[in-house]
Amino acid sequence: MLIEIDFRDKRPIYEQISAKLEELILCGVIGADESLPSVRSLAVELSINPNTIQKAYDNLEQRGFCYSVAGRGRFATGVAEVMPERRREFFAEVDDLLKKAATLKVEKDELIRYVGENYAG
Amino acid sequence: MLIEIDFRDKRPIYEQISAKLEELILCGVIGADESLPSVRSLAVELSINPNTIQKAYDNLEQRGFCYSVAGRGRFATGVAEVMPERRREFFAEVDDLLKKAATLKVEKDELIRYVGENYAG
DNA sequence: TTACTGTACTATGTCAATTAGTACACTTAA
DNA sequence: TTAAGTGTACTAATTGACATAGTACAGTAA
Numbered sequence: 001m002l003i004e005i006d007f008r009d010k011r012p013i014y015e016q017i018s019a020k021l022e023e024l025i026l027c028g029v030i031g032a033d034e035s036l037p038s039v040r041s042l043a044v045e046l047s048i049n050p051n052t053i054q055k056a057y058d059n060l061e062q063r064g065f066c067y068s069v070a071g072r073g074r075f076a077t078g079v080a081e082v083m084p085e086r087r088r089e090f091f092a093e094v095d096d097l098l099k100k101a102a103t104l105k106v107e108k109d110e111l112i113r114y115v116g117e118n119y120a121g
Numbered sequence: 122m123l124i125e126i127d128f129r130d131k132r133p134i135y136e137q138i139s140a141k142l143e144e145l146i147l148c149g150v151i152g153a154d155e156s157l158p159s160v161r162s163l164a165v166e167l168s169i170n171p172n173t174i175q176k177a178y179d180n181l182e183q184r185g186f187c188y189s190v191a192g193r194g195r196f197a198t199g200v201a202e203v204m205p206e207r208r209r210e211f212f213a214e215v216d217d218l219l220k221k222a223a224t225l226k227v228e229k230d231e232l233i234r235y236v237g238e239n240y241a242g
Numbered sequence: 243t244t245a246c247t248g249t250a251c252t253a254t255g256t257c258a259a260t261t262a263g264t265a266c267a268c269t270t271a272a
Numbered sequence: 273t274t275a276a277g278t279g280t281a282c283t284a285a286t287t288g289a290c291a292t293a294g295t296a297c298a299g300t301a302a
Contacts, residue, residue: 071268
């Protein structure tokens with residue numbers, strides 16, 4: 001599938017999985033209301049415990065990236081629904097970085113120039 | 122002193138301490154070659170174990186913020202010496218954020234405008 | 243010498259992360 | 273109705289990081 005686990009990664013496995021699925025949903029690779037792999041099947045595929053997958057899914061669902069239907073499965077939330085909250089979180093990260101810039105004396109002009117030259121959109 | 126521990130903070134204690142000292146050194150509150158509190162005295166002051174302080178100092182020293190002299194104590198590295206590496210790390214963080222901006226479809230102009238309006242230097 | 247410094251161990255306890263196994267309620271299709 | 277697959281909710285056990293506790297040793301300075 002599209003998910004791989006890196007055991008050298010310091011992040012816990014469940015976080016790696018939810019981060020990867022989060023990315024796939026945001027990029028549109030997994031469309032709105034598309035079904036996600038079941039807890040058991042993904043556990044077999046990645047050779048890890050079903051409980052770890054469930055924890056990843058709980059994590060994902062709590063942040064609004066998917067929803068579950070008893071007995072049927074788990075489905076991705078539409079990008080349009082998730083985007084606003086994601087953007088809020090993004091700009092909160094930018095705020096943190098701006099504070100850091102101040103303590104490191106990275107000037108406003110320098111930072112803006114860097115963003116302009118390295119923007120990868 | 123200048124250091125306080127927040128037990129509600131999820132970060133480990135040693136990381137809180139090294140982060141705080143890192144900030145004090147970068148801001149110039151602790152000048153070049155100025156002595157840091159000894160492992161034992163800081164442990165008493167904060168009412169935590171000396172080993173935890175030592176771990177914080179090891180962390181700090183590994184990143185170049187201080188150096189130790191056997192039998193004499195531990196001293197802060199000059200800001201000028203530490204700054205280049207810190208700036209490298211800062212722009213690496215900016216790079217990560219730029220990747221995220223792309224997946225969230227935050228346009229270059231929008232991001233630059235946000236930085237311009239919220240820069241807190 | 244005495245008192246301070248950094249450093250290096252061992253042992254212990256706690257907690258998060260993970261694995262393992264089981265059980266139950268629900269939905270779908272044969 | 274039955275069987276298979278789904279999410280969900282537990283308990284138990286293991287591992288590693290974090291933190292505490294205690295001890296020991298070598299170097300420095302008054």
